[in-house]
Amino acid sequence: xxxxxxxxxxxxxxxxxxxRGPFAIFGYAVAVAGGWAVYEMLAYADLPTxxxxxxPTVTGIAIALAVFFWIGSRAPSNE
Amino acid sequence: MTESTPLAPSAEVGYLPEPIFERPPILTRxxxxxxxxxxxxxxxxxFFQRLFLLDRDWMTRITMLMLIGAMVWGVxxxxxxxxxxxxxxxxxxxxxxALTNQEIYSSITLHGLRMLFGFAxxxxxxxxxLLAINAMGVKPRHKWALYASVGLINASIMLLExxxxxxxxxxxxxFPALGWTFSSPLGIQGQSAYAISPLWFLGWYALTAxxxxxAGWMLVHFRDWLRSRPAGAAGRLPVSLLFVFATVILIPIxxxxxxxxxxxxxxTYYLGWGLDPLVNQVIFWMFGHGIVYVLxxxxxxxxxxxxPILSKRPIYSYRFAILAAVLFILLTPLLGIxxxxxxxxxxxxxxxxxxxxxxxxxPSAVTFFSLWMTMKGVRRSQWExxxxxxxxxxxxxxxxxxxxxxPDVATIGANVDLHNSLFVLSHxxxxxxxxxxxxxxxxxxxxxxLLCGRLWFSTWLxxxxxxxxxxxxxxxxxxxxxxxxxxxxxxxxxFPNLPAVDLYNVLLFAGIxxxxxxxxxxxxxxxxxxxxxxxxxxxxxxxxxxxxxxxxSTCVGSTVPVQDLPIQRKxxxxxRERVEKLWVGSVIVLIVIVLAAATPQALSVTNGxxxxxxxxAGSEYITLSGQQYYWTVHETGPIRGTFDNAIVAYxxxxxxxxxxxxxxxxxxxxxxxxxxxxxxxxxxxSESHALFQAPSTPGVYGAPDGEFDGPWFxxxxxxxxxxxxxxxxxxxxxxxxxxAGDIYNPPVLTAASANLVGDxxxxxxxxxxxxxxxxxxxxxxxxxEVPLSSIGTNNYLVNVTSNDPNAQQQYVIDHNYTLPYPVGxxxxxxxxxLRLVTAPQSLRIDRVxxxxxxxxxxxxxxxxxxxxxxxxxxxxxxxxxxxxxxxxVMGLWGVLWVGP
Numbered sequence: 021x022x023x024x025x026x027x028x029x030x031x032x033x034x035x036x037x038x039x040r041g042p043f044a045i046f047g048y049a050v051a052v053a054g055g056w057a058v059y060e061m062l063a064y065a066d067l068p069t070x071x072x073x074x075x076p077t078v079t080g081i082a083i084a085l086a087v088f089f090w091i092g093s094r095a096p097s098n099e
Numbered sequence: 100m101t102e103s104t105p106l107a108p109s110a111e112v113g114y115l116p117e118p119i120f121e122r123p124p125i126l127t128r129x130x131x132x133x134x135x136x137x138x139x140x141x142x143x144x145x146f147f148q149r150l151f152l153l154d155r156d157w158m159t160r161i162t163m164l165m166l167i168g169a170m171v172w173g174v175x176x177x178x179x180x181x182x183x184x185x186x187x188x189x190x191x192x193x194x195x196x197a198l199t200n201q202e203i204y205s206s207i208t209l210h211g212l213r214m215l216f217g218f219a220x221x222x223x224x225x226x227x228x229l230l231a232i233n234a235m236g237v238k239p240r241h242k243w244a245l246y247a248s249v250g251l252i253n254a255s256i257m258l259l260e261x262x263x264x265x266x267x268x269x270x271x272x273x274f275p276a277l278g279w280t281f282s283s284p285l286g287i288q289g290q291s292a293y294a295i296s297p298l299w300f301l302g303w304y305a306l307t308a309x310x311x312x313x314a315g316w317m318l319v320h321f322r323d324w325l326r327s328r329p330a331g332a333a334g335r336l337p338v339s340l341l342f343v344f345a346t347v348i349l350i351p352i353x354x355x356x357x358x359x360x361x362x363x364x365x366x367t368y369y370l371g372w373g374l375d376p377l378v379n380q381v382i383f384w385m386f387g388h389g390i391v392y393v394l395x396x397x398x399x400x401x402x403x404x405x406x407p408i409l410s411k412r413p414i415y416s417y418r419f420a421i422l423a424a425v426l427f428i429l430l431t432p433l434l435g436i437x438x439x440x441x442x443x444x445x446x447x448x449x450x451x452x453x454x455x456x457x458x459x460x461x462p463s464a465v466t467f468f469s470l471w472m473t474m475k476g477v478r479r480s481q482w483e484x485x486x487x488x489x490x491x492x493x494x495x496x497x498x499x500x501x502x503x504x505x506p507d508v509a510t511i512g513a514n515v516d517l518h519n520s521l522f523v524l525s526h527x528x529x530x531x532x533x534x535x536x537x538x539x540x541x542x543x544x545x546x547x548x549l550l551c552g553r554l555w556f557s558t559w560l561x562x563x564x565x566x567x568x569x570x571x572x573x574x575x576x577x578x579x580x581x582x583x584x585x586x587x588x589x590x591x592x593x594f595p596n597l598p599a600v601d602l603y604n605v606l607l608f609a610g611i612x613x614x615x616x617x618x619x620x621x622x623x624x625x626x627x628x629x630x631x632x633x634x635x636x637x638x639x640x641x642x643x644x645x646x647x648x649x650x651x652s653t654c655v656g657s658t659v660p661v662q663d664l665p666i667q668r669k670x671x672x673x674x675r676e677r678v679e680k681l682w683v684g685s686v687i688v689l690i691v692i693v694l695a696a697a698t699p700q701a702l703s704v705t706n707g708x709x710x711x712x713x714x715x716a717g718s719e720y721i722t723l724s725g726q727q728y729y730w731t732v733h734e735t736g737p738i739r740g741t742f743d744n745a746i747v748a749y750x751x752x753x754x755x756x757x758x759x760x761x762x763x764x765x766x767x768x769x770x771x772x773x774x775x776x777x778x779x780x781x782x783x784x785s786e787s788h789a790l791f792q793a794p795s796t797p798g799v800y801g802a803p804d805g806e807f808d809g810p811w812f813x814x815x816x817x818x819x820x821x822x823x824x825x826x827x828x829x830x831x832x833x834x835x836x837x838x839a840g841d842i843y844n845p846p847v848l849t850a851a852s853a854n855l856v857g858d859x860x861x862x863x864x865x866x867x868x869x870x871x872x873x874x875x876x877x878x879x880x881x882x883x884e885v886p887l888s889s890i891g892t893n894n895y896l897v898n899v900t901s902n903d904p905n906a907q908q909q910y911v912i913d914h915n916y917t918l919p920y921p922v923g924x925x926x927x928x929x930x931x932x933l934r935l936v937t938a939p940q941s942l943r944i945d946r947v948x949x950x951x952x953x954x955x956x957x958x959x960x961x962x963x964x965x966x967x968x969x970x971x972x973x974x975x976x977x978x979x980x981x982x983x984x985x986x987x988v989m990g991l992w993g994v995l996w997v998g999p
Contacts, residue, residue: 038478038479040479041474041477041478041479041482042409042410042474042477042479042482042488043471043474043475043476043477045492046470046471046474046492046495047471049492049495049496049499050467050471050495050496050499052496052500053496053497053499053500053503054499054500054503056500057499057500057503057504057507058503060504060507060522060525060580061504061507061513063580063584064513064516064517064584066772066773067516067772067776068771068773068774068775069512069513069515069516069700069775069776070513070516072512072700073510073511073512073513073515073516073697073700074507074510074512074513074516075696076510076692076693076696076697077506077507077510077513077693077697078507079693080506080689080690080692080693081503081506083689084464084685084686084689087682087685087686087689088468088682091468091678091681091682091685092468092471092472092475095472095475095675095678096475096670096674096675096678097475097476097669097670098410098412098413098415098472098473098474098475098476098477098670098675099412099476099666099668099669099670
């Protein structure tokens with residue numbers, strides 16, 4: 021599919037990535053979903069085996085979420 | 100500009116007759132004639148014509164048939180869940196269960212089968228076929244192959260249900276029902292106490308044939324598309340179709356192992372082949388987990404289709420989408436063993452599977468990052484929050500929430516705490532409800548108007564449907580998680596009646612009702628749309644524009660234009676792919692670090708199960724032999740003796756277990772919360788080991804069987820009896836400490852005031868084992884009774900030989916209210932196992948028994964301390980074609996603890 025059609029030149033007052041745009045809303049959804057996944061495991065934190073067995077995984081998940089948002093927020097738009 | 104293709108003509112042109120280049124085979128002509136004879140008179144009635152699209156081309160008609168079939172099974176499968184949870188609700192609120200054990204056992208199995216295959220698999224076939232044919236622009240062929248696939252998949256669900264009685268007697272339509280997860284040797288005559296009907300195996304064959312025919316049909320059209328392109332022409336499949344064809348490739352890879360394990364089971368059942376249950380289960384689980392990814396590609400393909408269309412932008416990186424599709428195909432077949440982490444499989448197999456289970460995070464990570472980035476730069480004013488977008492949002496979030504809980508169970512060390520608990524249900528219902536179902540609905544809301552040629556009838560019905568699905572789904576997931584953290588086993592109806600457990604079960608029931616009622620709004624809206632919706636006008640529109648037009652009919656007052664938005668790329672592909680590479684590289688680094696950190700514990704767990712670890716001096720050596728519904732326990736060490744369903748050790752003593760099983764997989768499950776849990780799977784034909792330390796607090800700890808191995812699963816619970824290492828204990832420390840948090844500990848009652856009453860499940864006071872009775876040394880008294888009213892279908896004490904629901908009680912009456920099972924009080928001795936301290940007597944029904952005798956400090960067992968042989972065969976219905984139920988069950992027993 022051709023991607024070389026010129027854009028209209030009128031000014032666009034709306035910011036490209038408003039905090040209420042779809043990118044932001046889906047980002048909030050990731051935060052909620054990821055937060056729930058981390059919470060699920062923290063709910064097992066009182067089990068003796070948690071620290072040894074689960075900590076690497078839940079820490080990895082938390083870091084991955086942070087990296088996801090960090091890269092996504094700094095990446096160029098899909099334009 | 101998104102990747103759009105001209106709208107295929109079938110939605111507008113109407114019925115297109117097959118061009119006849121040559122005379123079709125006679126079978127085809129007969130089928131065509133038969134179809135016309137059925138279709139034409141029905142098409143003259145508006146109801147059938149609109150609902151089944153009888154005036155449209157055959158591809159549209161068959162797709163509609165599949166969607167309707169899927170919704171029918173979805174509703175029925177949902178009612179199965181309602182049926183099970185209604186019993187849990189009754190048990191939680193009033194301690195009563197109305198259905199039989201067989202019906203309860205089957206309702207869970209049927210729920211899973213109907214939802215996964217009748218609903219989701221059929222829906223996937225219908226939607227993916229429609230999308231593929233339209234996107235490739237090829238003419239659909241081989242109508243009767245597609246019809247055969249549809250017929251077979253729907254017939255398979257009927258066959259899997261087992262024998263169906265047109266005129267049901269009191270307990271039949273679920274007789275003898277089925278076994279889920281196909282865990283060999285469960286269900287095989289001569290191998291298991293619970294044998295199933297051969298219709299079960301035929302059902303799996305029919306299902307496999309259905310999906311393989313469909314996959315072949317799809318490949319034929321893909322070949323047509325390849326051949327139709329001019330030589331050297333550029334062009335590529337739309338990104339969503341990459342995942343449609345990933346599904347097509349995965350289907351034979353996934354269903355092939357099912358064919359192998361099914362055939363092996365049939366050979367064992369009917370031809371006397373040898374069986375290695377563990378190998379058979381490994382083969383089965385290649386299907387068992389593969390199918391989840393086959394179905395997970397529904398929301399993946401849906402989001403790859405819809406997010407670019409709704410954003411009016413192409414996917415962030417097409418090449419990384421290819422990477423994701425390829426990785427899904429390569430890694431999916433290798434995950435099955437993560438359902439068998441706690442068996443005696445070699446460590447290299449379980450550890451490798453853990454690694455692969457983490458590697459499959461990569462394609463999911465690529466997918467959801469790419470999809471999120473696709474929307475970056477989309478203005479709020481350009482995005483329409485119609486129902487398609489809302490379901491896409493929910494599917495996106497659900498996929499992430501469910502996907503991120505997967506690594507938890509994939510971590511072997513953590514699997515000890517999670518396997519067979521309701522946490523697993525939380526994980527996969529997040530995926531099934533909040534990802535697969537919502538992703539399917541996103542596509543359905545987008546394409547249904549194109550299929551039937553009419554815009555959605557009601558935005559309000561759509562909104563209520565969305566809200567009910569979201570709220571009900573979230574309630575279900577949260578309740579399963581809550582129950583899982585408490586240690587509650589999956590599929591269990593005889594759960595401990597504790598306030599938190601009861602509350603979660605009540606809320607879970609409410610969540611199921613909310614989501615089921617919500618689906619009625621969708622069904623109603625779909626019917627009204629097909630019957631009375633305004634015609635959709637798609638002439639001159641691209642495919643993407645048509646989708647937006649359809650989606651807009653679920654949104655009131657939108658100002659977002661449906662037209663495609665020409666866009667000039669400002670960010671080069673190389674720059675976008677650098678971002679993707681940075682993300683994927685980060686994920687890989689994290690996976691390597693997490694795996695490295697989790698490896699020592701993983702190896703420790705698996706090595707400890709596959710081979711006996713050197714036990715410290717003074718350990719108790721226990722040989723556990725699983726008998727499907729109970730354990731025989733043979734002990735040597737400081738305590739010597741043989742017990743049924745009782746493991747005896749001193750406080751703080753190390754316990755070395757060597758476990759085998761017959762009839763079905765069992766598991767030793769002791770869900771401590773303040774001590775390391777014990778969770779070991781025992782597959783027949785293999786030896787599993789465990790080494791753990793008994794709690795330092797004397798008491799009686801519950802140890803239910805974690806494996807769902809037949810209708811008497813609920814009564815299958817042992818006790819870990821921890822004796823004081825010296826002197827006597829008054830259980831005060833045990834009670835104050837909450838019994839190490841094991842939710843299955845039987846309650847402690849003062850013997851003198853305890854009133855033990857047998858219930859309809861053959862248990863004392865809904866407790867398995869029965870309540871622990873405490874008394875001081877000296878004259879010990881307690882009373883118990885087994886009322887005649889407790890004798891019924893769910894009570895193993897009397898065989899079921901008749902369809903007359905009163906027959907069991909009549910048997911008791913005819914035998915002078917006496918059953919030939921020895922009851923008594925037995926002392927646990929350190930050197931000779933159990934020693935009878937009362938005169939042996941047969942079990943009296945409907946008679947209050949007051950026990951009163953002098954006892955020294957010590958620990959005793961009361962009641963029926965050996966299993967009862969049971970058989971279920973109403974009016975001879977149990978046979979080779981219907982299956983059979985036997986078993987040895989014990990429930991009317993407990994511990995009498997005599998303190999200082």
